Amino acid sequence: MAKAPKANAVVGQSGGPTGVINASLVGVIEEARKHPEIEHLYGAVHAVAGMVKDDFVDLGKLPADTLEVVAASPSSAIATSRDKPDRDYCAKILEVFKKRNIRYFFYIGGNDSANTAHILNTMADEMNFDICSFHIPKTVDNDLLITDHCPGFGTAAKFEACALMGDDLDNRALPGVKIDVIMGRHAGFLTASSVLGRQRDDDGPHLVYVPERPISMDKFLGDVQGVLKKLGRCVVAVSEGICDADGVTWAKKLAEQAEVDAHGNIQLSGTGALADFLAGEVKSKLDVKRVRADTFGYLQRSFAGIQSAVDVDEARRCGREAVKLAMEHDNGSVAIRRTGNGANYAVELFRTELKNVAEKTKSMPDEFINAQGNGITDAFVEYAMPLVGELPRTEYLGNYPRV
Amino acid sequence: MAKAPKANAVVGQSGGPTGVINASLVGVIEEARKHPEIEHLYGAVHAVAGMVKDDFVDLGKLPADTLEVVAASPSSAIATSRDKPDRDYCAKILEVFKKRNIRYFFYIGGNDSANTAHILNTMADEMNFDICSFHIPKTVDNDLLITDHCPGFGTAAKFEACALMGDDLDNRALPGVKIDVIMGRHAGFLTASSVLGRQRDDDGPHLVYVPERPISMDKFLGDVQGVLKKLGRCVVAVSEGICDADGVTWAKKLAEQAEVDAHGNIQLSGTGALADFLAGEVKSKLDVKRVRADTFGYLQRSFAGIQSAVDVDEARRCGREAVKLAMEHDNGSVAIRRTGNGANYAVELFRTELKNVAEKTKSMPDEFINAQGNGITDAFVEYAMPLVGELPRTEYLGNYPRV
Numbered sequence: 001m002a003k004a005p006k007a008n009a010v011v012g013q014s015g016g017p018t019g020v021i022n023a024s025l026v027g028v029i030e031e032a033r034k035h036p037e038i039e040h041l042y043g044a045v046h047a048v049a050g051m052v053k054d055d056f057v058d059l060g061k062l063p064a065d066t067l068e069v070v071a072a073s074p075s076s077a078i079a080t081s082r083d084k085p086d087r088d089y090c091a092k093i094l095e096v097f098k099k100r101n102i103r104y105f106f107y108i109g110g111n112d113s114a115n116t117a118h119i120l121n122t123m124a125d126e127m128n129f130d131i132c133s134f135h136i137p138k139t140v141d142n143d144l145l146i147t148d149h150c151p152g153f154g155t156a157a158k159f160e161a162c163a164l165m166g167d168d169l170d171n172r173a174l175p176g177v178k179i180d181v182i183m184g185r186h187a188g189f190l191t192a193s194s195v196l197g198r199q200r201d202d203d204g205p206h207l208v209y210v211p212e213r214p215i216s217m218d219k220f221l222g223d224v225q226g227v228l229k230k231l232g233r234c235v236v237a238v239s240e241g242i243c244d245a246d247g248v249t250w251a252k253k254l255a256e257q258a259e260v261d262a263h264g265n266i267q268l269s270g271t272g273a274l275a276d277f278l279a280g281e282v283k284s285k286l287d288v289k290r291v292r293a294d295t296f297g298y299l300q301r302s303f304a305g306i307q308s309a310v311d312v313d314e315a316r317r318c319g320r321e322a323v324k325l326a327m328e329h330d331n332g333s334v335a336i337r338r339t340g341n342g343a344n345y346a347v348e349l350f351r352t353e354l355k356n357v358a359e360k361t362k363s364m365p366d367e368f369i370n371a372q373g374n375g376i377t378d379a380f381v382e383y384a385m386p387l388v389g390e391l392p393r394t395e396y397l398g399n400y401p402r403v
Numbered sequence: 404m405a406k407a408p409k410a411n412a413v414v415g416q417s418g419g420p421t422g423v424i425n426a427s428l429v430g431v432i433e434e435a436r437k438h439p440e441i442e443h444l445y446g447a448v449h450a451v452a453g454m455v456k457d458d459f460v461d462l463g464k465l466p467a468d469t470l471e472v473v474a475a476s477p478s479s480a481i482a483t484s485r486d487k488p489d490r491d492y493c494a495k496i497l498e499v500f501k502k503r504n505i506r507y508f509f510y511i512g513g514n515d516s517a518n519t520a521h522i523l524n525t526m527a528d529e530m531n532f533d534i535c536s537f538h539i540p541k542t543v544d545n546d547l548l549i550t551d552h553c554p555g556f557g558t559a560a561k562f563e564a565c566a567l568m569g570d571d572l573d574n575r576a577l578p579g580v581k582i583d584v585i586m587g588r589h590a591g592f593l594t595a596s597s598v599l600g601r602q603r604d605d606d607g608p609h610l611v612y613v614p615e616r617p618i619s620m621d622k623f624l625g626d627v628q629g630v631l632k633k634l635g636r637c638v639v640a641v642s643e644g645i646c647d648a649d650g651v652t653w654a655k656k657l658a659e660q661a662e663v664d665a666h667g668n669i670q671l672s673g674t675g676a677l678a679d680f681l682a683g684e685v686k687s688k689l690d691v692k693r694v695r696a697d698t699f700g701y702l703q704r705s706f707a708g709i710q711s712a713v714d715v716d717e718a719r720r721c722g723r724e725a726v727k728l729a730m731e732h733d734n735g736s737v738a739i740r741r742t743g744n745g746a747n748y749a750v751e752l753f754r755t756e757l758k759n760v761a762e763k764t765k766s767m768p769d770e771f772i773n774a775q776g777n778g779i780t781d782a783f784v785e786y787a788m789p790l791v792g793e794l795p796r797t798e799y800l801g802n803y804p805r806v
Contacts, residue, residue, distance in 0.1 A: 017576045045801050058806040073797040075572030166705030169478030173420045272675010297697035302569030305795035392708035394476040398448050403461040
């Protein structure tokens with residue numbers, strides 16, 4: 001489009017919720033109000049599923065104090081969907097857009113959402129029905145390309161840091177082996193964040209396994225044994241997506257085993273299966289009495305009241321930026337560029353092409369993972385700490401000098 | 404003892420850590436400094452296990468700023484133990500006490516710890532070695548007798564409230580059945596706390612099951628089906644200690660290799676088996692596509708940075724009170740009496756006999772559980788809210804009027 005048309009706009013929230021996806025929603029809402037080109041701003045309830053069913057709420061008149069509560073709320077305030085629209089699905093959405101004169105489309109989500117925005121934009125072009133189609137990045141996994149990091153990651157990373165800080169102190173108080181299974185099917189950023197709260201040399205997690213580095217059971221048990229020998233205890237952070245040495249995820253191997261053992265009552269394919277399996281291996285093969293395992297589950301993306309202030313601010317700015325960009329461009333994805341780090345941490349936002357983000361994922365760079373493939377480097381800590389913000393300090397007295 | 408002797412003191416932290424057990428420790432430390440009767444204050448590393456091994460740190464000279472960080476740290480700063488001392492064990496402890504001229508014993512813990520304090524006090528009497536033996540209440544389960552509520556509960560209850568607030572919003576965003584398994588072997592207080600963050604009429608958890616009410620699988624599935632029919636989704640909070648209609652815990656039925664600790668407790672936390680089993684039953688027997696389950700595990704008692712301010716304050720006061728009482732009494736347990744509620748919430752502390760608290764547990768009063776045995780009453784909310792303090796507000800827009 002040569003010029004931003006006067007028309008209606010729709011915003012949707014796609015995929016798994018995060019702690020700050022609503023801050024991006026509020027960013028879109030508050031910026032849209034500044035632009036007379038946008039007449040009505042509709043919220044698609046359950047994302048594309050709402051768009052295809054013509055199911056919208058009006059986001060234009062929400063009071064300012066409500067917006068602040070929305071921005072502070074975890075999860076997706078206008079609900080989300082796991083639908084992955086094909087061309088037929090998109091054609092139906094475009095019919096609804098035409099009917100409602102929706103010419104601005106803002107989609108907050110991961111790489112699938114960028115792809116949806118891309119398909120919709122391309123199909124609308126083919127139909128000579130020009131729309132502005134913008135993707136606003138969101139994921140707890142931090143696995144989007146181009147952007148330095150992804151809104152939603154900082155808050156989830158803060159959860160992991162606070163969880164492991166407490167869990168490590170718990171393990172000091174009642175020593176043994178503790179295994180924590182953390183979200184992340186393909187990218188290890190969240191699991192790596194478990195190290196961010198470490199304050200003493202012997203603080204855990206002492207071993208960290210990410211999907212980027214296959215790990216055999218022998219190596220895993222040897223690593224745990226080594227830490228036990230040195231410290232008398234061991235805290236392990238494991239990505240749910242870790243692979244065996246043959247590249248197959250352990251979760252998949254367990255699921256296959258569950259089919260073989262289908263006569264049993266307990267489902268091995270359940271959410272706690274990987275944690276329980278790893279704990280069982282340690283308990284049966286190493287000489288250690290106390291072995292416990294937790295799977296952090298959905299708390300990681302939805303726990304209330306634990307937002308990272310930096311993450312909220314950036315998520316909101318990304319929402320605003322998408323609307324600003326839509327006044328001058330047909331389409332795009334908002335990305336973050338880091339312009340300073342440490343005490344001088346700062347970012348600027350920029351536009352990238354939808355196709356650069358759509359359907360692609362980023363893994364942890366090699367420099368963030370130690371040579372042994374069982375720990376996280378200082379380079380990661382420097383990268384991630386500014387996104388998480390200040391963490392609680394803790395004190396442990398049990399290693400003070402004896403009297 | 405007729406008069407408080409000039410002697411040394413020891414403090415220990417027993418049983419499972421909590422979010423505020425260190426605040427009680429700091430209360431003991433700061434009050435002990437005010438009393439010249441207490442010459443040295445030793446911290447027993449790993450509780451009775453440290454006492455029997457003569458393994459102590461000096462708590463007398465910690466700087467004020469360190470004490471504040473200790474008070475804010477989760478878990479047990481001088482480490483803990485699950486040992487349950489018998490008379491032989493206690494005799495060895497008393498030898499160490501004699502050697503070090505320890506005449507004041509402060510023990511922060513649950514009913515087992517009150518019992519240990521009771522045994523030590525009685526045995527010391529028999530040996531004509533007078534000691535002051537004080538129990539300071541601590542449990543996340545809130546299951547101690549006499550006291551209105553227990554330090555440690557408020558902070559854990561806040562965790563449950565924040566967890567379910569987010570989890571319910573997550574379930575709105577991606578509807579289905581979500582089952583959360585919460586700590587509590589015999590008492591349902593923590594599981595009941597999952598309701599404290601509810602803000603809208605249809606907020607979850609929609610079903611709450613506590614150990615005090617046996618529940619058959621048929622009734623459970625019927626309940627879930629009913630909520631699904633009404634709301635199209637269902638969030639369930641379940642105590643790890645829930646029983647089948649025959650009074651046997653479901654966890655026990657599932658536990659093929661149940662690990663039993665020294666107190667005869669079956670290990671319930673640190674395994675996802677119950678959650679996975681319940682999710683499997685719902686998935687296979689009800690017509691619902693999306694079923695998820697989480698077991699909150701050790702995060703509930705150790706997550707960093709989530710203390711309830713009221714809980715911290717009361718825990719610290721209980722620590723101070725024990726030292727004050729020890730100047731005038733031989734033994735006792737510190738208890739909390741509620742003197743005002745709601746906006747006028749206030750408490751006073753008082754002394755009760757060790758035997759009143761030792762080895763006994765409290766269950767949820769009937770008035771806190773609904774008639775159907777699947778929900779929590781307003782009476783519980785009135786009881787628990789002041790202990791948790793202010794919770795985050797949330798907003799959900801997906802049920803706003805459609806346009």
